[in-house]
Amino acid sequence: MNKRIVYIVNVDWFFISHRIPLALEAIKRGYEVFLVTKNTGKFGELSELGINCIEVNFERSGTNPFKELTLIFKLRAIYKRLQPYILHHVTLKPSIYGTIAARNISSNPKVINAVSGLGYSFTNNRKSLSKLFLVTLLKFAFKNKSANFIFQNPDDRDLYKKFEFLTKKNHIIIKGSGVDENVFGYSLPLKNDVISIIFLGRILKDKGVLEFINAANILKKRYYGKVKFTLVGSIDVENPTHITREALEALCDQDYIIWNGFSTNVKQCYQQADIVCLPSYREGLPKSLIEAMAIGRPIITTNTIGCRECVENGINGYLVPVKSVNKLAECMEVLILNKNLRLAMGLRSREKMVNEMSLSYVVAETFRFYE
Numbered sequence: 001m002n003k004r005i006v007y008i009v010n011v012d013w014f015f016i017s018h019r020i021p022l023a024l025e026a027i028k029r030g031y032e033v034f035l036v037t038k039n040t041g042k043f044g045e046l047s048e049l050g051i052n053c054i055e056v057n058f059e060r061s062g063t064n065p066f067k068e069l070t071l072i073f074k075l076r077a078i079y080k081r082l083q084p085y086i087l088h089h090v091t092l093k094p095s096i097y098g099t100i101a102a103r104n105i106s107s108n109p110k111v112i113n114a115v116s117g118l119g120y121s122f123t124n125n126r127k128s129l130s131k132l133f134l135v136t137l138l139k140f141a142f143k144n145k146s147a148n149f150i151f152q153n154p155d156d157r158d159l160y161k162k163f164e165f166l167t168k169k170n171h172i173i174i175k176g177s178g179v180d181e182n183v184f185g186y187s188l189p190l191k192n193d194v195i196s197i198i199f200l201g202r203i204l205k206d207k208g209v210l211e212f213i214n215a216a217n218i219l220k221k222r223y224y225g226k227v228k229f230t231l232v233g234s235i236d237v238e239n240p241t242h243i244t245r246e247a248l249e250a251l252c253d254q255d256y257i258i259w260n261g262f263s264t265n266v267k268q269c270y271q272q273a274d275i276v277c278l279p280s281y282r283e284g285l286p287k288s289l290i291e292a293m294a295i296g297r298p299i300i301t302t303n304t305i306g307c308r309e310c311v312e313n314g315i316n317g318y319l320v321p322v323k324s325v326n327k328l329a330e331c332m333e334v335l336i337l338n339k340n341l342r343l344a345m346g347l348r349s350r351e352k353m354v355n356e357m358s359l360s361y362v363v364a365e366t367f368r369f370y371e
Contacts, residue, residue, distance in 0.1 A: 002107060005370075006034040006084040008075070008094040010058045012042035018116075018177040018287065019090060023051055025363050031085075036078060054078060058093060068097075075101035083107035086370055090114045092134075096141045103146075111147040112369070115156050116177070116284035139163060150174050150369065152285035155305040172369050175309055176285040178362030179353065184267055184294035186350045188343075189274045194225070195336055198273040200232045200266060200288045201280070203248060203259075205241040207233075208279025208302065208322075213251050215279075215329040219336075224256055227336055232269050234262040270295040274342055275335050281322050283307050285357075293353035298345035300331050316348035 005026050009015040015023075015037055023033045027050050034052045043053040056074055059067070079087065079102055087109045089098040095113035102111050141147075142165040149171040151157040157173060160166055189196075197216075201207045209231065216229040231252070236242050252259040263269055266288070270276065276292035276299050283306030289299055293310060299317035301307040311317040318331040335342050 002083060002085045003030055004032045004034070004082060004084045005086045005088060006036060006079070006082055006109075007088045007090065008036045008056075008098045009090045010094060011038045012040055012046065012053070015090070016042060016046070020049075021178060021180075021359055021363055022088075022366055024049065025367065027051075029367070034082060034084070036075070072097045072101050076105075079105050079109070084109045086110050086112060088112045088114065091116055095147075096137050099141045099147045110370070112150060113147050114150045115160070116152055135163075138165075145170065148369070150366065152176055153306050153309050156284070172365065174362055174365045174369075175357045176290050176362065177287055178359035179287065179290045179294050179357065180359040181294055181354050184270075184291055186294070186296040186347075187271050189297075189346075190272055195223075195227045195274045196230060196272055197227060197275045197277055197332060197336075198230045198232060198269060199277050199279075200263075200269055200292075201278060201286070202236045202239070203231065203233050203243050204236060204239055205243060206239075206281045208281065209243055209248075210251075211279040211323060211325050211328055212277055213257055214325045215332060216257050218325065218329040219333060220256060222333075223336060228255075229257045230269075230273075231257075231259045232261070232263050232266070266291055267295070270297055273297055275300065275332065277301070277328075277332070278307065279320065279322075279328055280304065280307055285309050290353055290357045293349035293357070296346040296350040298335055298342050299349060300328065300335070310352075312348075312352070316345045316352055 007015065007019060007023060009019065015035060026033050033050065034054060035046060036054045036056050038058050039055045046053050056071065075098055084107060087098060087102055089095040089112065099111055099113060102109060145165060145167055149160065149166065151171060151173045152175060154173060157171060199209065199212045203209055219227065235245055248259055251257065270292050276297045278286060278289055278301045280286065280302055282304055285306045289301060289310040292299060299311050301311055301317065301319060302322045303319035304322050308319055311319050313319045320327040320331055
């Protein structure tokens with residue numbers, strides 16, 4: 001058997017944050033590991049770990065048909081040269097283009113597509129030409145059922161079932177990309193006079209940023225000086241639902257509602273939090289919530305695809321309807337007023353994460369599917 005795995009990801013930093021443990025485990029098991037991705041300066045770091053990097057410039061929202069077709073031919077040339085045993089595509093564009101490029105490669109690689117959500121077009125039941133085009137592409141790429149799929153939640157799996165891409169044996173559900181429960185160990189919240197509620201994610205409307213801020217404002221009269229609301233994340237200007245810096249700064253007084261920008265130490269952010277909140281409209285399965293669960297925090301999130309996998313309502317947090325600001329504020333207030341409930345829910349979050357979403361579990365299940 002040719003023990004060669006090729007990972008295909010949009011950008012190198014995402015591979016480091018979400019898939020590097022798989023690559024390191026593969027190397028440990030005797031595989032030769034390649035990474036095909038956009039280089040943002042991380043290739044040196046990855047090479048030192050024994051990963052062979054090949055640069056391909058994925059554009060997240062490419063609209064030039066010639067460029068997109070060229071990208072498929074580039075991938076095909078790489079696959080023919082490397083003759084891999086496994087091709088592991090991560091996220092939507094690499095999955096579609098990579099599966100098309102892998103057709104009739106002589107090594108007959110096992111093609112695995114990691115489905116981590118379906119992106120902007122499928123959020124909030126949007127109807128658009130771009131969604132129609134995307135569905136057409138999906139059907140073209142996966143129609144012959146030669147690919148395999150790793151889903152993070154049953155909702156995405158059920159959608160693919162409707163498209164008739166799935167067989168009994170060509171898919172598995174693995175909740176998330178894994179968080180190391182030893183690195184993200186349980187810790188009690190800091191003993192502060194002010195309760196800290198944290199949102200961690202990209203500053204997008206679809207992540208529920210405006211709902212988070214509006215819920216905070218509903219509670220302001222009663223809890224100013226007793227609670228602080230902190231947003232941690234960068235503005236993703238390439239996403240159609242991004243919030244501009246000017247708009248965000250106008251909404252944050254940097255006293256009661258604070259925007260801290262991007263952080264390289266999310267563990268510390270969660271350690272400083274009493275409550276973690278992500279009112280997103282749709283996710284694959286948010287790693288940010290798994291990290292918060294590992295630290296031992298109660299979660300308030302939306303009862304929607306991906307998010308609901310992280311919370312048993314009333315057990316380790318609360319699920320609220322998408323865009324329901326009043327219900328969001330209500331659940332925040334319940335936890336603000338009850339420290340013992342916060343601690344009990346936090347412990348249950350930790351337990352749920354270790355049992356269902358730990359890194360060791362994710363890696364073991366992935367290699368079981370590979371092999």
